[in-house]
Amino acid sequence: MERVTLRIPKQQIDEVEQMVERGKFPNRSEAIRSAVREMIDEQTEQTSTNSWAKV
Template identity: 85%
Template sequence: MERVTLRIPAQQIEEVEQMVERGKYPNRSEAIRSAVREMLDEQQEQTTNNRNWAKV
């Protein structure tokens, strides 16, 4: 894995920390990785749907 440095508003980090504390994610890094995976999945789905629509 590569390390990435990013700046996120304090309020958003606090919300991520709350999800970690509630046990939804084991740590902040995994929460952020999950968000990135979800974003990439959504993008892939949109690309696939647009291709299917164009073929009709």
């Protein structure tokens, strides 16, 4: 796994922390990894749908 440093607005980090506190994620890193996975899945679906439509 690689380390990535990024800047996120405090309000968004506070919201992520609340999700961690509620037990939705074990920690901030896993919450952010989950968001990245969802974004990748969404983009993959859009690409697949667009490719199908062009056939």
